[in-house]
Amino acid sequence: MQNDKAEIPALTLDDLRKSYLLPRPLLRKKAGTGPGVKRALAGVSLTLGPGLYGLLGPNGAGKSTLIQIITGGLAPDSGEVLWCGHPARGIGFRRILGYMPQQQGLYDSYTGRRFLAYMAALKEIPRKSVSEEVARVSQAVNLAGELDKRLGAYSGGMKQRLLLASALLGNPRLLILDEPTAGLDPRERVRLRTLLAEMSADRIILVATHVVSDVESVASKVVLLRAGQIVDVAPVPELVERYAPGGGLEDVYLSVFGEGDGR
Numbered sequence: 463m464q465n466d467k468a469e470i471p472a473l474t475l476d477d478l479r480k481s482y483l484l485p486r487p488l489l490r491k492k493a494g495t496g497p498g499v500k501r502a503l504a505g506v507s508l509t510l511g512p513g514l515y516g517l518l519g520p521n522g523a524g525k526s527t528l529i530q531i532i533t534g535g536l537a538p539d540s541g542e543v544l545w546c547g548h549p550a551r552g553i554g555f556r557r558i559l560g561y562m563p564q565q566q567g568l569y570d571s572y573t574g575r576r577f578l579a580y581m582a583a584l585k586e587i588p589r590k591s592v593s594e595e596v597a598r599v600s601q602a603v604n605l606a607g608e609l610d611k612r613l614g615a616y617s618g619g620m621k622q623r624l625l626l627a628s629a630l631l632g633n634p635r636l637l638i639l640d641e642p643t644a645g646l647d648p649r650e651r652v653r654l655r656t657l658l659a660e661m662s663a664d665r666i667i668l669v670a671t672h673v674v675s676d677v678e679s680v681a682s683k684v685v686l687l688r689a690g691q692i693v694d695v696a697p698v699p700e701l702v703e704r705y706a707p708g709g710g711l712e713d714v715y716l717s718v719f720g721e722g723d724g725r
């Protein structure tokens with residue numbers, strides 16, 4: 463796989479399936495169907511080009527499972543993830559990928575600067591570029607003045623911004639963010655939305671969220687996921703026209719998912 467910045471980003475999900483075995487062996491029957499098996503993804507196929515995509519779905523819809531499979535933390539039972547037509551694996555893909563997980567334990571004794579330098583080393587960013595890169599990403603998330611504080615003294619919102627800065631290291635072509643605005647105040651949310659919209663011109667950004675307003679005004683398209691299957695993928699105005707004429711994305715969400723969860 464090449465890390466060729468001139469190559470047009472393309473992420474393909476080809477019929478991804480994943481079931482979890484529940485810890486009750488006697489109840490297990492046929493894979494994916496028995497009462498001891500939880501089917502989390504039931505054949506997800508999708509191709510994305512440059513742009514910002516919202517991944518919306520209620521609790522249990524399969525968003526985290528899908529993200530973990532794309533980012534390589536979990537293997538699918540079947541199906542494949544492709545980057546520009548090649549299997550999305552190995553160091554080549556790690557350089558292309560920036561991932562901000564939902565939760566992450568941070569070392570309280572580290573400073574923000576040390577944490578970012580450590581993450582830069584894990585991403586194999588050349589040592590001579592690290593301090594410039596740390597300055598660039600911390601500036602982008604408005605954390606440049608806080609880098610020498612210890613993480614134990616960071617607020618929840620600052621930790622969230624630090625994780626985002628870490629995902630931006632190396633200027634990745636594919637950025638995957640799981641609930642990125644959790645803990646951010648309204649001003650920081652708007653700032654993050656603007657930043658993501660600016661960055662989406664030449665890369666793929668996938669934002670999994672419950673917060674409809676995070677993606678409503680900035681997403682090129684929204685992916686609606688329910689019970690491990692894609693219900694629809696379309697720009698917000700099209701979804702509104704189909705599911706909630708005269709309304710907004712929140713009305714689409716309620717119309718498609720109702721009040722229940724996604725299981």
Ligand SMILES: Nc1ncnc2c1ncn2[C@@H]1O[C@H](COP(=O)(O)OP(=O)(O)OP(=O)(O)O)[C@@H](O)[C@H]1O
Pocket residue numbers: 482483484500501502519520521522523524525526527528724725
């Ligand atoms: N390790 C696991 N073992 C068993 N079942 C699991 C496991 N992880 C997820 N599941 C189940 O798989 C389904 C999809 O879960 P997943 O976490 O991917 O959904 P989600 O859309 O991310 O939900 P949320 O919005 O609550 O984070 C759910 O029914 C969940 O209970």
